[in-house]
Amino acid sequence: MFGIPDPAIWLAMICCIIGALICTVYGAMHWNSDSDSAVLEPDDVKWAEEEKKIDGEL
């Protein structure tokens, strides 16, 4: 297949494409899920403040 005699190689090619398709389908299906986690908790704000401070120091 594809001019490649060893199935272990063309299978790798197909698996790469299937893997990318799985990522695409998953991302599209869950495009808006977990939107509840978009609400910032106090821990998130505290974390962001510290992270910004670290970045500033660096």
Next chain:
Amino acid sequence: MTALMGVLPLLLAGTAVNMKVLTLVTVLYVLAIGYLGFRSYKTTKTSTDYLLAGRNIHPYVMAISYGATFISTSAIIGFGGVAANLGLGLLWLTFLNIFVGIFIAFVLFGKRTRRMGHNLDAHTFAEFLGRRFQSRFIQMFAGAVIFILMPLYAAAVLRGGAEFIKATFAVDLGVATFVFALIVAAYVVAGGLRGVMFTDALQGSIMFVGMLLLLVMTYAKVGGFTGGHEALTALAPQMPEDLQKGGMIGWTAMPKLASPIWYSLVTTIILGVGIGVIAQPQLAVRFMTVKSGRELNRAVLVGGIFILAMTGIAFIVGALSNVYFWNLEGKIAIDAAAGNVDQVIPLYINSAMPGWFVVIFMLTLLSAAMSTMSSQFHTMGTAIGRDLFEEGIRKGRDKGVQSILVTRIGIIVAFAVTLALALWMPGSIVAAATAVFFGVAAVAFLPAYIGGLFCRRITRAGAIAGMTSGFALAILWLAFIHAKNAGFLGICQLLFKKATLGTLPWTVIDPLVVALPISTLVTIVVSLMTKAPDAAHLDRCMAGVGRCKSAPAPLPVEAGAR
């Protein structure tokens, strides 16, 4: 398609790099990076902006910026060159890059890491592990491992870029390394250590377009999709004798099962790098900077395609470069590159591609290296300043001016060590150095990281035992058993007057395959033998992610028994 094929001869015309074009494109690139950095700086004034800024950003921008951090010159130059030697079997690494490095990492690890990291107010990977297991030792140990070993990976990235500059401008490798190091240093000083999302996205986009063009033009050069593969298959008798003895059959076939090259390809390159990516400190921390779990879902879509276009194309082009060089010079790629694997891709691009593309591709590589190295130096800086100095020497007190000074000195030291390593390392080293870091990081961190995220029964003692035993075993294996690395380090030769203490097949098996199961077993057994962790601490860690459904009131960070 017909129109594209008609345009291709025009695109492929000319091979010399035009200095005017090079200067113009480079200036435009620097201006674009500067503008995007300034724009991002202006819109991120307060600390909550840091998280909130991403709400209105297109998911493409968000996702492609992750990819730019993942992929570096190491993947394109180093592993692309390895594919020129070992063939298309490397595509199994691309599969793991996509399935493990994107899908598993983002879906299973990303959301938990983000939530738990915020719950524990952890800002480095070492701090994440230390606070999860309430152990200052774990934070220090992980910080030390990162600070000591990561320069090896950074040097591989630097060397990859330098090899391309060397081939493009026909300059000495030392000069190329210095010039590239200066460019990276200027970028880091001007733009800060954490890559700005918009600049990362621009760099990622350049990488994406550059690699797609490379794939199309390569297939056009070697006789098309099927024709190119057939031509590569027909080259099998030209495989060098040492590779044939090692188990290679051809570039379109896996090596003979259980042959030395098969072990090397499968255990070091495919499994070591493919699995090791999960326990990469600079990537795990990246999950914490994400705005929400929703963004991680969206990033999976773009990330899967992006990684396919990066490593997949690099490996295919690396293997097919044999057909190009054979048709041109009657030599296979490694011979054309005078035996230096790291020179194959730079030589191929400069020889086969038109001048305008060489410029685009150089920007692609600069982009890949800069975005990755900025995150590497961020990780090394915080490892020395926050994990080792603040937690180790200051015992968590007085996080002030001294800490900043130590961090900055640490970054300068790490940069100097990286530069020295990049200058000193032998040829054909980029992929090997990367694989060593990925493998050791996986062995040392993965059991504790997985246990910390998913299992309430893993204890502090179990995590410490697993990390230390895994790390020690991996280093001993590299120094005394694994023939290639033991020979390179020379410790075994010095002590025992032998290149390695092992015998085949152990001398070609990566430490990951031996040490990771052992460090995992040690983590589990010691955890079961010791007292279960405090339930209140676990609830705090896993609020919003684990069995604890409602988030308990946040505790002061210092409240954990450290």
